[in-house]
Amino acid sequence: MVNVRKGFASRAARRGPGHPEPAAAGPRPTQPRLAASLLYRVQRLLAPNPFYRRLARWIEASDVSYRLFAATEKAAKSAIFGCQMCGQCALPATGYACPVTCPKQLRNGPCGGVGVDGSCEVYPGLRCVWLVAYERAEREGRVADLGRLQRPIDHRRWGQSSWVNYWQGRDDGLWTEDNGLNAARPGIWRFAASMAAGRQ
Amino acid sequence: MISAPAWLAGGRASPAGQVLRRRLESGDVTVTAEIGPPRGADPDAIRHKAEPLRGWVDAVNITDNQSGFVRLSSWAGSLLALAAGVEPVMQLTCRDRNRIALQSDLLSAAALGIPNVLLMTGDHPRFGDHPEAKPVFDIDSVQLMWAARTMRDEGRLLSGRKLDPPPGWLIGAVENPSAPPTRFRAARLGKKVAAGAEFVQTQFVFDVAGFARWMAEVRDLGLDRRCGILAGVGPIRSLRALEHMRAVVPGVHVPDEVARRLSGLPADRVADEGLRICAEITRQVLQIPGVSGIHVMAPGFEQGIPEILDHAGIRRRDPAEPASAEPAAAAEPAAAGSVAAGRDQSPRSAGAPGPRSGCAH
Numbered sequence: 380m381v382n383v384r385k386g387f388a389s390r391a392a393r394r395g396p397g398h399p400e401p402a403a404a405g406p407r408p409t410q411p412r413l414a415a416s417l418l419y420r421v422q423r424l425l426a427p428n429p430f431y432r433r434l435a436r437w438i439e440a441s442d443v444s445y446r447l448f449a450a451t452e453k454a455a456k457s458a459i460f461g462c463q464m465c466g467q468c469a470l471p472a473t474g475y476a477c478p479v480t481c482p483k484q485l486r487n488g489p490c491g492g493v494g495v496d497g498s499c500e501v502y503p504g505l506r507c508v509w510l511v512a513y514e515r516a517e518r519e520g521r522v523a524d525l526g527r528l529q530r531p532i533d534h535r536r537w538g539q540s541s542w543v544n545y546w547q548g549r550d551d552g553l554w555t556e557d558n559g560l561n562a563a564r565p566g567i568w569r570f571a572a573s574m575a576a577g578r579q
Numbered sequence: 580m581i582s583a584p585a586w587l588a589g590g591r592a593s594p595a596g597q598v599l600r601r602r603l604e605s606g607d608v609t610v611t612a613e614i615g616p617p618r619g620a621d622p623d624a625i626r627h628k629a630e631p632l633r634g635w636v637d638a639v640n641i642t643d644n645q646s647g648f649v650r651l652s653s654w655a656g657s658l659l660a661l662a663a664g665v666e667p668v669m670q671l672t673c674r675d676r677n678r679i680a681l682q683s684d685l686l687s688a689a690a691l692g693i694p695n696v697l698l699m700t701g702d703h704p705r706f707g708d709h710p711e712a713k714p715v716f717d718i719d720s721v722q723l724m725w726a727a728r729t730m731r732d733e734g735r736l737l738s739g740r741k742l743d744p745p746p747g748w749l750i751g752a753v754e755n756p757s758a759p760p761t762r763f764r765a766a767r768l769g770k771k772v773a774a775g776a777e778f779v780q781t782q783f784v785f786d787v788a789g790f791a792r793w794m795a796e797v798r799d800l801g802l803d804r805r806c807g808i809l810a811g812v813g814p815i816r817s818l819r820a821l822e823h824m825r826a827v828v829p830g831v832h833v834p835d836e837v838a839r840r841l842s843g844l845p846a847d848r849v850a851d852e853g854l855r856i857c858a859e860i861t862r863q864v865l866q867i868p869g870v871s872g873i874h875v876m877a878p879g880f881e882q883g884i885p886e887i888l889d890h891a892g893i894r895r896r897d898p899a900e901p902a903s904a905e906p907a908a909a910a911e912p913a914a915a916g917s918v919a920a921g922r923d924q925s926p927r928s929a930g931a932p933g934p935r936s937g938c939a940h
Binding site: 403404405482483484485486487488489490491492493494495497500501507509510513514522525526528529530531534558559560564565566567568 | 678700702703704705706710711712713714716717718719720721722725726728729737739753754755757758759760762763766767769770772773774775782800801829830832
């Protein structure tokens with residue numbers, strides 16, 4: 380027993396600078412590698428249009444092209460954002476910092492455990508990804524985005540290409556139009572009408 | 580209809596349902612406190628902690644495996660508190676349950692007559708006694724409140740399926756005004772209010788000026804008119820506790836001046852000074868416009884909560900309303916649901932004038 384603990388301690392001490400924290404289950408907060416201002420411009424280029432819709436349908440038509448496309452998306456987005464491939468991208472509403480890299484996978488803002496120095500409560504050596512999101516959104520005048528209510532995600536979509544889903548309108552309604560305080564209370568369902576009609 | 584078991588009936592009847600809700604709506608100072616369930620199968624542990632608080636507090640929070648340490652469950656603890664004649668606030672975290680289990684536990688709470696739920700994300704299991712456990716975090720606290728409000732007011736599950744009858748608890752949230760990004764914390768409470776929160780308990784307030792700044796933003800958003808706001812307070816009773824609070828407890832900010840007041844003292848006087856600081860902070864936060872009351876957290880010192888309140892000038896009140904004679908089994912949650920639904924239809928735009936009722940407007 381004692382030896383096992385010693386083993387852990389020495390292994391922790393040997394850890395290189397890349398792994399300053401002992402591991403915890405789940406993702407690690409990841410700082411995006413590109414400026415938010417650039418990414419908001421890229422977003423305008425990638426906004427859904429008939430061309431992208433057709434492209435997405437073409438990609439989906441074959442297993443090979445879909446896998447190739449998803450692998451490319453994964454490589455690019457994990458290098459830039461630490462993307463976990465949840466398949467329902469929140470980045471446009473979070474200052475282009477990925478909330479899925481939060482160890483608690485929070486979609487609606489930072490938890491109450493953020494240190495006074497801005498550290499993540501699970502990885503005290505890393506900066507809270509929601510704090511990063513706030514600072515990026517603030518610089519770009521997009522703080523109101525963070526007030527939108529993010530709806531529960533569909534866990535069947537892990538591993539899917541978020542771009543293909545986005546271009547085909549499957550990401551519509553992932554979040555509310557605003558902070559939900561001024562109008563009628565926002566519904567939790569993305570497609571409220573079909574939900575009410577279809578299921579009893 | 581199945582009636583409540585006899586052992587439950589006394590507990591259900593005595594708090595007469597909705598002490599916390601009525602206190603929040605009355606505009607009086609509302610007081611809640613936190614009780615940690617035991618690590619063990621002793622049913623008396625909750626009673627021993629809850630009974631001395633009767634009349635001092637409007638409701639007691641029963642924590643949900645706090646900090647990821649396994650304890651008796653919060654719904655069982657809530658039942659034991661009901662049986663001891665103190666209204667419970669059942670805490671429920673997203674750490675250990677997916678949306679199926681969360682909704683099921685929420686329904687169970689309503690059926691058992693638990694009148695208040697406090698919905699939160701929960702600490703990461705890494706800090707608990709099972710750091711190797713799988714963290715669930717299927718949905719987050721805002722989504723859980725949203726689901727709960729949908730269950731109650733629309734009578735539907737996340738799946739869209741109908742609930743018959745719908746549950747009827749008061750929905751609570753937590754917020755930490757002192758955690759970065761502090762300028763986003765009021766807006767974050769706004770999300771919770773939009774999702775369904777009717778009262779909020781904050782993390783420990785030691786930095787009153789920072790809390791007052793947060794409250795100013797809360798008032799600007801009109802949240803104090805739609806949600807009861809209970810400031811978290813508690814005593815630091817030893818230098819070890821101070822160190823623990825500053826270094827270990829996630830998100831608690833103890834400013835230097837508070838630390839200085841305690842650390843200069845001989846060990847036997849720290850507890851008294853901690854109590855004095857707690858009383859001062861309590862008086863100060865209750866002066867801030869929009870604050871509905873306090874939430875006392877004194878883990879391991881629950882028996883001292885009356886003393887804490889007494890120091891802060893809060894007196895014991897008659898344990899709410901007289902006990903109702905009949906244990907209204909499933910009728911009570913249903914009735915509460917209709918009250919909530921009724922309130923929900925009233926005008927609630929942020930600018931709408933109205934009495935300072937505790938919540939939901």
